[in-house]
Structure formats: structure tokens, C-alpha cells
Amino acid sequence: MNFKITIITRWLCLVLCCCLSLSAWAQTAVIKGKVVDKKGEPVIGASVAVIGTSIGTITDIDGAFTLNKVPDKAKVKVSYVGYDARTVNVSGQKFLNITLSENEKMLDEVVVVGYGVMRKSDLTGAVSSVKATESLKQMPVSDLSTALQGRLAGVSIVEQSGQPGSNSVIRVRGVNSFEADTGPLIVIDGFIGGDFNSLNPADIESVEVLKDASATAVYGSRGANGVILITTKNPEKGKVQVTYNGFVNMKTPYKLPEVLSAGEFARLANDYGREYFGAQGVEKVFYSDEQIAEFDQGLRGYDYLHNIFRDVSIEHNHDISISGGSEKTQFLVSGNFNDNRGIVQNSRSTRVNYRTKVDTKILKWLKAGVNIWGNYNETYGPRFSQYEGVLLQALGYPTTIEPKDENGNYNNMNLNSPQYNPMGHIWEIDKGGFNSSTHLQGYIDVTLWKGLSFKMLQGGTFANNLSTQTCGADSYEAYKNANQTSATATSTQNINWINSNILSYVQEFNENHRINATLLLEQQYNNNRTNYSNGKYIVSEKIGADNTGMADVVTGNTSRNVSTLLSYMARVNYVLMNRYMFTASFRRDGSSRLAKGNEWENFASGAVAWDMKQENFLKYVDPIDRFKLRFGYGETGNQAVALYSAFAKFGNVRDGYNKLGYKVTSLGNRNLKWERTSQFNLGLDMGFLNNRLTFEIDLYHKLSKDVLLKVNTPVITGFGSELRNAGKILNKGIEVTIGADPFVGPTFSWNTKLVLSSNRCTIEELNFIDNDYFTMSGYEEAYFRNIKGERISSMWGYFYEGVWKSYEMQNAPKEAEPGSYKYKNLDNDPEGLINEKDCGIIGNGSPKFNWGWTNTLTYKDFDFSLFVVGFHGFDIYNHTRSALLSVGGSIAPNPEFYNRWTPENEETGIAGFVKNPNKKTSTQFVEKGDFVKVKSITLGYTLPKKILKSCHINNFRIYASLQNPFLFTGYSGIDPEVTLRKPLASGVDYGYYPNGRNYLIGINFGF
Structure with a gap:
């Protein structure tokens, strides 16, 4: 009975609800x-x-x-x-x-993607983003790329040099090429091409990095190395707003190696003369007791190492911007001036950036705007790399010899042989250059229908670069070229035009369907012209490179390179019920860089994502705010190979009578194709506790094929090598980003972010070569061998086993002597002969993983930030240490020689002053390069608004920042970071310009 009543009741309720519903809908x-x-x-x-x-x-x-x-x-x-x-x-x-x-938190979730914008919740690809304003607030710098280090997962940013005006090295998910460019494509406000130095850092709003192929495939033949999208600040309507930011930076050398004083070196030099030359029957005494006494009293001698550095160098940076406008038209004008004196004497850069942006609404359905930016940069400084670089020379030059004699002439002599005086690198340099560029960009944006719009961007870049060098009678170049003076001037002009036509359709249907579609037609033209002029035996050093024609021998040449690119692209992003996402793209590129038949290539990608938080089994799990799985695959290309590589090149030649002739200078290969990269990406995005704890994890597998490589050609051709598509490179790794807000309150808050990136890059295939390896030319490259099946940047050499002792000579090879270096006999040669067969991989210069940790704390009107980075799992070949242990015509003022081999000190690892030390490239000079560096500690104070209101000031903040204050490493050199500069020769210390410690004080205000 009760059961029947329940059934009847339910039916009555249902009928009543229907009636009420019909009544309401009526x-x-x-x-x-x-x-x-x-x-x-x-x-x-x-x-x-x-x-x-x-x-x-x-x-x-x-x-x-x-x-x-x-x-x-x-x-x-x-x-x-x-x-x-x-x-x-x-x-x-x-x-x-x-x-x-506006929801500030949601605004942060809107990211820029290629040729458009998209909700981060709709993304299916791997994209890292950062707000530039926050990065600069935490680490004020004059180059934004420096502040971005360690903040973007999968992006390796290295300060390759402390030299003013130098760029950071940026790589996205490893190295993809042997011969072509390995850096990412940079896009500024939709304009393809440029770099961070062309912009005022304070003008940048946000930076997005497209990492996987499903995100980068829309850039086709230029997307293999990743894409960095830079979005600049837009003007705001309303009354005119003026903002200023400026800082003064006092820089000091971070740490310097220890060198012997003049007195210490004089005693060591006499030991050297007695032991090294005495063994040859011509014992020498370089310094008398009286001279040594003068050295000890400081009456004579010179500290070259400390004198090439400034005690304190000053950098000052100033930014100003003016913005405002009416309801229809808004404008923004900004400028930046930076003067940077380096920590090395006579190194300096001066930079000016400018920008003007105007947006106007002509009609309800029509918008237009113009964006003009540019820069002018001058640089000046001494040579600071390779074997003749000033740091290596200063470390190795006798501290007993002063720079000049009593007649004012340079002392170009070490203990026993000629050597250019290191201070000449500082005092005699006349080497510098300037570059300027102007970028013009205009757009029109037409709303054709609801959700349907057309945007055309037209842009151009006009760049000029000039480098000059005058080598006078006292210069290093004249010294090594039999007193031949010279002057050189090289200028480059570049014109680049790009036209992008974008049709976009963005629509949402009933909150269950959302579509974002894009069609693109793009054209690009590049014209590059170079002029070179050299004069030998110049008439006047004052005129020098200003007129290279005023010389006894004048040579020069010009060149011009033109390239074009035509592209079509389609992309669609579809979201179903806010939980199922799908993205597909297709791009077709045609380039003049390659021969007919290979100039066109297609690049496609697809990706899916599933937001499981929207499903019923997670929707009501309160601690979980986001749980999204992503998977994508796509193909991209790399066309950044030297122009005309597919074609044979001609050049001129002259005989002994200066008669002009012509010859083929290189073989062409009309079968050259673009390098192609295919990539899988699996990602997971999670958020917990109202997104106060977030995780982003990406796994990727990236295979680059048809990689360009110079391979040997038959002798009958008359050429040594030609360029072919001959290799495969595999990059695979994992990226993790962890963000947290442990404390969020009205007076105190703490935000922390940890970014970890691990990448392994191996050579999978090497075709058309005689061996399973190849080597490359260059100072650093000489220490490496690129081997099939091994990681790139594999160091090649001998295995060091110490020093031969007197009691071991019965087992020593013929060329060995007591006190000479000892190496492992890998091939077990019966006579102990050490040769190429005893070489192997002795280290690797590519870091296995790197990380960055950011902490930002606020308390009332105070803000504090701490930023730390680390690079781990790589080796450094310390060429600097190797050079300073050389024994021959002279020795360096190196304290390590105190522990050298002698008959009384046989238990040591340093060779003695013997006739043939037999020093080789070996594990002796391979060190662990792992380091942790505190990049910045910044403290700021913002004045309360109630105080500023009476002064008509919107905001006023004062801050102090300490940069590079602490370095934790087991490496014995100055700065392990600067060794990570070259893609195939990473991890060699060749005496590079080190980074310094910076002390900044600055203010920023607006009214």
C-alpha cells in the first residue's frame, strides 16, 4: 500500500512541475x-x-x-x-x-599564441608565459632576457658574457641542428624577427614561449627551435600618465684567480731556470737577490690581473613613458637610455631605445594603429676570448715585468721569449661598433560579422651595423704581423618586409561549443648587403678606419643576399562542454633559400586536451580546481641555413701579377631540404586549494631529421666538403613548474615558484661520413667529438693518471721521463705507447637539468624577492688552467707550480719543470661544472597612496637589488655559467668575460 502511494505521489509531482513549467514558458x-x-x-x-x-x-x-x-x-x-x-x-x-x-587572475590566464590569443584553459599545446613587469620588479636589469632566466620551463637562458651589450644565449628544448641556427624565433607584436635588445625592457608586457610542435607548427619552417612571442604594452585612454623608472648599478668583479706576486714569481722563475734549462745543460738565473728584494718591497712589479679590471664600474639606466588618449584614439611614447661600463677596463656600451604606439577606432567596426620602435647601440672593448684574449694573457704574464720601459715602449717579452704585453690589449684598442634598427608596423582590424574579423599587419625593419678596428703600431695585431698596421670597416644594411593577413573567427554557442579559427596569408622579403674594406700599412692611426683608403694596400668587397618566403596557414581550436579541446593546424611554406623542387614544404600538427575537473567524478571534489591532460604531435622546420647553400658559388682570385680571375668557391647541392623536426608532447596541468598550489608537467620526444652536415667529397671534385642532409638529433626531456601561494592576506603574502627542466640531446644518425663521428673547426670545438649514439658536446681526450715517478720508469713508454704526465694505456700497447687509440669520451658540457626558484613576499608597503638558479650534470674543460700549467719558453705566475713534481716531491699530480711534460687534452682538466647561483635579492618600498595623493603622484617605489651575490660551485674557474655558450662546444673555459656582482639602487614613479 505504501509503495503504491509513493508511486502516485511521484506522478502527481511530475505532472504539477510540467504544468508550472508550461505556465512559465508561456x-x-x-x-x-x-x-x-x-x-x-x-x-x-x-x-x-x-x-x-x-x-x-x-x-x-x-x-x-x-x-x-x-x-x-x-x-x-x-x-x-x-x-x-x-x-x-x-x-x-x-x-x-x-x-x-575585470578579473586580474583570469586576465593572467589569457595567453598570446601564434597569430592570436587564446584562453589558457583552452590550450592544448605546451606554452610557458611570464609577465615582464613582475620579472623586472623582482630583478631590475637593462636586458629582459637576463631577468627571464630560470622562470620558463624548457627554456635555457645563459648569460654568456659580462661584456656590456652582449646577448644571453636562449635555447628551447635543446639543440636541433649542426649547421643551422639553434636559437628560437622571436616575434614582437606579431612581427617576425628581432631580439630583446631592440626593445626597452620596460615596454614589454608579457612573454610567451611556444615549445611543442602543436604550438609552433603555425610558424612552419621557422618553428623547430621554439618561438618566443613578445607583447608590448598598449596605450591607455584617459588623462596623460607619465611613468619613470631608473637605477644606478655599481659592479665589481665576482672573484678572481690567485696569481703569484712579483717576489714569489721571481723565485719560481729561478727554480724554473735551474730545473728546466739545467736539464738541458744551460741553467739560467732570471732574477738576482737584489731584484727579488725590490719585488718583495713593492718597488717593482705589476699585477696584470687586477689592473685589467675596474675596482667599481657604473651602469645607469633610465626609462620614461607617456600614455593617454581619448575614447577613440590612444597613444604611448617611451624612451630608454642605458650607459654600461664593464668591469673590464675600456669596455662599454651605450644604448638608446625608443617607441611610439598609436591605436585608434575609426568606426565601430574598424580599428587601426601604428607601432614604431627602434634602438641605437654602441659597443667598445678589448678582445676577451681564445688564446690571445686579455684574461688569459693577464693570468700568464710575468708579474715581475712592468707594462712599459723607461722610454714608454711596451715590454713585449716574457722570461725567455717574445710575448705581447697584456695591457696593450686594454690601452691600445680601437675596436668598436654600432648598430641601429627601426621597426615600422601598422595594422587595420575590421569586424566583418559577429565573431568574424580580418586583420592586416604590414611591417618593415631597417637595420644598419658598422664595426671598425684600427690597429696601430703598438697594437696586438701589428705585433703578431711584423709591425703591419691596419684598419678595417665592415658595414651591413638589412631591409626586411613582412605582410600578414589574418582572418579570425571566434564564437561560442550555448556555453557548450567554442571555436577559435584562423586563416593566414603571409609574405616576407629580406635584403641584406655587406660592405667590407681593409687597409694595410695605414698612413695615420687617427684617421684609421674612418678612411681605409689612406693605406698602402687596400682591399675590399661587397655582397648582397636576398630571400623571400610565402606562407599559408590554417588553425582551428574547438572546445566542447568546456572539457574536451581539440587543436589542428596546417602551414605551407615556400622559400627561395632552396633549389627548385625543394622550396615548398608542409607542416601540420594536432593536439587534444581533456579537462577532467569538469567531469562529474571530479567536479565536486573541492580541493581540486584543475586537472587537465594534454597530448599533441606536430612537425616543424628549420630554414635558418646560409643563403644559396643549395647553389654553387663563384668568387674571384688573383695571381702573382694581380691579374683577376674567377673560380668556383663551393659546391652546391640542389637536393638540400629543410631540416624537419617531429615532436610528441604529453602534459598535465593541476591546481589545488583554490589554485594556491599548481603543477604543470610536460614530457616530450623531439626528433630532428635531415639535419644539415658538411661531409667530405671525393678528391676528384677539388673540394673538401659539401653540405648535405645527413643526420638525426633526438631531444627528450621533462619539464615541471610548481607554483604556490603559502600565505595570502591583506598585509602579508608569499608567492613561490619552482621551475625544473631536464633535456637529453643525442646524435641518432650520421650519414655520408667515413666514421661514426665528426669534428668542427674552432678553438673550443677542438676539444669535442660529435659521435653517433652519444650526447652532443662530448669531450674527447686522454685519461689522466698522474705523473710518472722515478720508481715507475721501468714500465713507462720511451717518451716519458720522471715528472712528465702519465695517461691510461687503453689499448694495452705492449710498449706503453700513448696515441689516438687511447682516447675516449672524457666529459660532456651539456647540462642534464637546470632549475629556477622565485620567491616574492609582501608586507604592507614592502616587497622582497629572492631568485636562485642552478645548472647541473655537466662538465667543464678548463683550458685556462691547462694553459697556465704549460712549460716551455716561459711559465705563468701560477701558484699550482708550488706543488709540481721534483725529485723530493714525487707524490703530486702536477708535472715538473722537465724537458717534455707531455701535457695533452685529458681528464686532468675536466671539472664538474655544477653550480647554484643566487641571481638577485631585491627589497622595495612603495609609499602609501594617501601620502602621494596630495602631490598628485600615482605611485612611488624605491628599491635596492643585489645581483649575483653568491655562487656555490666546485669549479675552480671564475664563472662556470659563461662556458655554456656554444651548442656543440658547451663547457669550455677559454678565459671569457666573467659576470660581475651588481649593487643596484633605483626608483620608479608615475603621475
């Missing part, structure tokens, strides 16, 4: 309205939906909307990316005025 009306932001600007494309129904639409270019058949007591929900959603009761209203408020 009372419908047409509702109109307008959606605006807090400034009264229309919100175009906002989603307007009646809750619980399929009724919905989006706002037009005026922010207006119309809803038909809306029930009288219905609720309307309005949402748009970057704004808080709002629900409004209809309650008989016929017109709804709805104002949306």
Missing part, C-alpha cells in the same frame, strides 16, 4: 541589452545565455545583444574572457545594462 519576451566594462567601453563577443535553456547569443561590436523567447523570471548569465561572470534576474525587464568587472 510568459516569454524579447530581451535586449548592452554589456560594457567599468570604463563604459563595449565588451565585444561576450557570451549571453539564459540559464537552464538553450537560448543564447554573443554581443556585437557595440556590446549589444538580443534574446528571444526569454521567460519572465529567467536568469541571464554574461561571461567573457578576462572578466568576472555576472548573473542578472530578468524580472520583467525589457532592457538590461550589464557592467563586467
